[in-house]
Amino acid sequence: xxxxxxxxxxxxxxxxxxxxxKFMSISGLSGVLIGCLALIGAAVAYFVVYGTKSEFGYRxxxxxxxxxxxxxxxxxxxxxxxxxxxxxxxxxAKAKRSGQSIWNPTSKALLRAMAxxxxxxxxxxxILICKGIFGLVASSLLIFYxxxxxxxxxxxFREVRVLGVLEILLGLLALAFPGYGIVFWSLGxxxxxxxxxxxxxxxxxx
Amino acid sequence: MSLDLTLxxxxxxxxxxxxxxxxxxxxxxxxxxxxxxxxxxTDGNLASNLKSxxxxxxxxxxxxxxxxxxxxxxxxxxxxxxxxxxxxxxLENLIKQQYK
Numbered sequence: 001x002x003x004x005x006x007x008x009x010x011x012x013x014x015x016x017x018x019x020x021x022k023f024m025s026i027s028g029l030s031g032v033l034i035g036c037l038a039l040i041g042a043a044v045a046y047f048v049v050y051g052t053k054s055e056f057g058y059r060x061x062x063x064x065x066x067x068x069x070x071x072x073x074x075x076x077x078x079x080x081x082x083x084x085x086x087x088x089x090x091x092x093a094k095a096k097r098s099g100q101s102i103w104n105p106t107s108k109a110l111l112r113a114m115a116x117x118x119x120x121x122x123x124x125x126x127i128l129i130c131k132g133i134f135g136l137v138a139s140s141l142l143i144f145y146x147x148x149x150x151x152x153x154x155x156x157f158r159e160v161r162v163l164g165v166l167e168i169l170l171g172l173l174a175l176a177f178p179g180y181g182i183v184f185w186s187l188g189x190x191x192x193x194x195x196x197x198x199x200x201x202x203x204x205x206x
Numbered sequence: 207m208s209l210d211l212t213l214x215x216x217x218x219x220x221x222x223x224x225x226x227x228x229x230x231x232x233x234x235x236x237x238x239x240x241x242x243x244x245x246x247x248t249d250g251n252l253a254s255n256l257k258s259x260x261x262x263x264x265x266x267x268x269x270x271x272x273x274x275x276x277x278x279x280x281x282x283x284x285x286x287x288x289x290x291x292x293x294x295x296x297l298e299n300l301i302k303q304q305y306k
Contacts, residue, residue: 002304003300003301003304006297006300006301007301009221009224009297010294010297012221012224012225012228013224013225013228013294014228016225016228016229016232016244017228017229017231017232018232019244020228020229020232020233020236020244021232021233099246100243100244101243104240104243104244105233105236105237105240
């Protein structure tokens, strides 16, 4: 065995360890699309709250209106559902191209890692809404989402960890500056996803 | 200088066995079908290589049922992990040797 063979063998060991423990089928482009979707959702939410008639800065409605709350919840859920469908189907397509399935031990580990902070954050927000503490919803969603990304990052691209930390920071900022929830929400779920998606796409998908 | 080949493990000369062990080193356990998909080998090839690792005591087999379907998963034993680490050291030494 000469040196080239050994180096090749070590390379194979490395790639197998990585391939078997990291889920790389997440599509960068789906991140971009999900980010755009979040921005559209935020824009719609803005008009629901601020209305279309009045000048900037004056709200037609207040978030305390029960009808407005329901509209916002429905918008958020719609964005969430379409994003999940988009993310999963594009990951499926990407996995198919490399001859893998998306339901494998790494994707299961990824979901398990994400589930605890994500479900906690979801329930936390539902409780906040039920108690009428709307001002904290945007920041807690961002913080818990960031935590779940940081937890999941062990099983996928390293960039996800950075994304998670940035989401947490934005969540904390949203907490410090109440009333600007929608701004931080658009930055976190919109802009950050788009930037992250472009980086992943450029780095891994060419 | 003499080369210490006691750490070198002949069982890992086979590419499939080396890769199986790499996967088991990076994960707590892995099931048969996922191994097959990742390694892109036939059932028979994979099964016989897993069998030989099992016989050596490097791999632990756990059979269970998931949704009434049989599921076989594999994990490394302490002995297997040690052997793999030693094998890596041996490879490393081989490289160092050739640099001299």
